[in-house]
Amino acid sequence: MEKSSFQIITxxxxxxxxxxxxxxIELLEIREGYSRIKMTVRKEMVNGFGIAHGGIAFSLADSxxxxxxxxxxxxxxxxxxxxxFTKAVQVADVLTAEATEIHNGRSTGVYSxxxxxxxxxxxxxxxxxxxxTGKKHV
Numbered sequence: 001m002e003k004s005s006f007q008i009i010t011x012x013x014x015x016x017x018x019x020x021x022x023x024x025i026e027l028l029e030i031r032e033g034y035s036r037i038k039m040t041v042r043k044e045m046v047n048g049f050g051i052a053h054g055g056i057a058f059s060l061a062d063s064x065x066x067x068x069x070x071x072x073x074x075x076x077x078x079x080x081x082x083x084x085f086t087k088a089v090q091v092a093d094v095l096t097a098e099a100t101e102i103h104n105g106r107s108t109g110v111y112s113x114x115x116x117x118x119x120x121x122x123x124x125x126x127x128x129x130x131x132x133t134g135k136k137h138v
Contacts (some may be wrong), residue, residue: 006030006071012138013070020063023056027067033101033109035067041093052089060097061113061126068099069109069130073137076109076130087123094118097126107132 003011010030014020029036039060047053061083069076089095096116103110113126 004030005073006032009073009137010035010067010071013067017063017066019059023059023063025060025063028096030067030071032072033068033104033111034099035064035071036096036098037064037067038094038096041089041091041095043091046091052091052093054083054085057085057089057095057115057124058083058126060095061099061115061124062128064097064099064113065111065126065128065130068101068111068113069128069132070137075133075135075137077133078128079108079131080129081126082128083124083126085124087117087121089117089123093123095123105132 007030024039025037027037041052045052045056097113099111099113102112109130111128115124117123
């Protein structure tokens with residue numbers, strides 16, 4: 001099956017994103033203005049309470065946000081983000097983040113990102129607004 005331009009652009013973004021690579025992110029599904037990605041929580045990702053640092057779920061959601069808002073080859077950067085944590089994340093949890101476009105404007109975009117664990121339990125709800133620079137990635 002031939003890859004879409006959205007997939008090619010996103011794969012190129014991931015290839016250049018050392019942090020998302022460190023997280024162990026895997027691309028599951030990419031469509032125009034949409035992404036679904038996953039990762040497994042490792043022991044070096046936990047905080048002093050023995051649960052995953054909040055930055056891990058945030059970072060996964062942020063990467064899904066970036067892949068969804070940038071896959072049209074219009075360099076877009078975060079303008080505003082927020083997250084609500086709904087359940088603790090443990091070592092070995094497999095997290096999936098799904099980014100859905102709510103608004104695609106000329107200069108901004110708004111996205112809703114849901115992060116689920118392997119039992120399909122919502123662990124975080126993220127919302128992001130991006131600014132579109134008009135520059136190309138590739």
